[in-house]
Amino acid sequence: MIDLYYWTTPNGHKITMFLEEAGLPYRIHPVNISKGDQFKPEFLAIAPNNRIPAIVDQEPADGGAPVPLFESGAILLYLAEKTGRFIAQDLRGRAETLQWLFWQMGGLGPMAGQNHHFSAYAPERIPYAIDRYVNETNRLYGVLNKRLADREFVAGEYSIADMAAYPWIVPHERQGQDLNDFPHLQRWFQAIAARPATQRAYEKAAAINTAPSVQTEESRRVLFGQTAKNVG
Numbered sequence: 305m306i307d308l309y310y311w312t313t314p315n316g317h318k319i320t321m322f323l324e325e326a327g328l329p330y331r332i333h334p335v336n337i338s339k340g341d342q343f344k345p346e347f348l349a350i351a352p353n354n355r356i357p358a359i360v361d362q363e364p365a366d367g368g369a370p371v372p373l374f375e376s377g378a379i380l381l382y383l384a385e386k387t388g389r390f391i392a393q394d395l396r397g398r399a400e401t402l403q404w405l406f407w408q409m410g411g412l413g414p415m416a417g418q419n420h421h422f423s424a425y426a427p428e429r430i431p432y433a434i435d436r437y438v439n440e441t442n443r444l445y446g447v448l449n450k451r452l453a454d455r456e457f458v459a460g461e462y463s464i465a466d467m468a469a470y471p472w473i474v475p476h477e478r479q480g481q482d483l484n485d486f487p488h489l490q491r492w493f494q495a496i497a498a499r500p501a502t503q504r505a506y507e508k509a510a511a512i513n514t515a516p517s518v519q520t521e522e523s524r525r526v527l528f529g530q531t532a533k534n535v536g
């Protein structure tokens with residue numbers, strides 16, 4: 305059994321997408337990040353970075369004590385290794401999968417996240433910041449589109465590299481991007497959207513929460529007023 309500490313955001317969807325694909329038994333513990341659940345001591349004990357997602361694997365392969373994990377990329381890799389699925393097993397294929405997983409973790413996720421922040425949430429409109437992140441998101445979409453020009457998925461078969469990137473393409477309109485400009489990316493996006501496991505993952509999310517994470521003054525304070533004091 306996998307305990308999944310989760311909220312209905314792109315980094316959360318990555319893990320439900322994997323778990324639904326793999327058919328691993330899991331139970332969801334909602335962590336409402338708009339209300340400050342990410343600062344509860346029991347969550348910080350598993351996820352000291354006060355961010356979802358996190359998991360606890362109650363039945364690790366070594367038969368030892370439960371394994372807690374945070375960081376969505378590390379979780380995807382752990383689950384891929386646990387199941388032997390959604391990552392190539394040969395040296396070169398594995399290196400490619402990890403390269404694109406890290407590309408998502410270090411590039412697409414953080415840049416699209418800042419794009420959301422300055423385009424939708426910042427209390428003042430700062431054109432330099434909006435342009436910076438909309439353009440950088442656009443560049444990253446271009447990189448992914450080119451990568452997908454001559455292959456079905458990002459690295460070999462459908463893998464954790466695809467699962468990491470997909471939820472960050474879902475809000476493409478909010479990010480100021482037009483998928484018609486990226487035909488290979490669009491084809492890939494539609495193929496992943498049509499997978500039954502993807503649909504089950506997003507249905508799970510809709511059953512837990514449909515409200516945007518940032519809609520009240522309280523949620524702005526919780527999400528955008530954080531300093532070291534919150535985790536000390």
Ligand SMILES: N[C@@H](CCC(=O)N[C@@H](CS)C(=O)NCC(=O)O)C(=O)O
Pocket residue numbers: 313314315316337342354355356357374375376377413526527
């Ligand atoms: N690098 C982290 C980022 C996780 C992250 O930013 N999670 C967001 C939701 S998508 C969160 O928990 N935010 C809570 C907060 O900002 O306090 C990962 O990929 O797991």
